[in-house]
Amino acid sequence: MKDLHTLEHRTLALAGIYQAASLVDQIARRGDTVESEMATLIGSVFRQESESVVAIYAGDNLPAHVALQRGLRTMLEAISTGKHREITRYAMTLVQLEGKLGKxxxxxxxxxxxxxxxxxxxxxxxxxxxxxxxxxxxxx
Missing domain, CATH: 1.10.287 (Helix Hairpins)
Structure with a gap:
């Protein structure tokens, strides 16, 4: 992949983590989730050889920023208002686990x-x- 360190790519990658954490939280609390939001994340698992983070998260006829709308919104609310503390903990745990797995x-x-x-x-x-x-x- 090229240009992995652009602000857009970093933001989308973190939004993907926030979306995953948010969906896990929703499944744990309510027992359901939005299938299209989950499909975006599952699809990203199968697109690891893509040219960019944007391509990894782009869904069927959806640009990445739309497919990751929930993650972007949750991340923005967490940063700007302090909401979603539990989801932020999940997200940071995922980042830590990725670091350990990478070794x-x-x-x-x-x-x-x-x-x-x-x-x-x-x-x-x-x-x-x-x-x-x-x-x-x-x-x-």
Missing amino acids: HVSLLDRIGSGISDSADQVRYFGMTHENVLARLADLY
């Missing part, structure tokens, strides 16, 4: 292989089907 190349390779193997399931079942989600959960 284990063999584990990253195994996860990458599992993601590649899961691509067939995505084509057959769809991005947010329970079989796909279960297989991805097993990888992590």
Whole structure:
């Protein structure tokens, strides 16, 4: 990927983390989530070889900033008003875990292989089907 360190890319990457944390919070509290918002994140797992962070999060006919609207809004509210403290804790924990995981190349390779193997399931079942989600959960 090129230009990973632009403000836009950093903002979108952090918005993706905030969106994931927000969806986890919603699932934990209410037992449901918005499928399109979840699909954006699941789709990003399968687009790691993209040219940019924008391409990783861009959905079907949606630019990344629209697909990550929930994450961007949650992050902005957390920064400007102090709301969403629990979600911010989740997000920062994800950042810390990513840092630890990045030090284990063999584990990253195994996860990458599992993601590649899961691509067939995505084509057959769809991005947010329970079989796909279960297989991805097993990888992590």
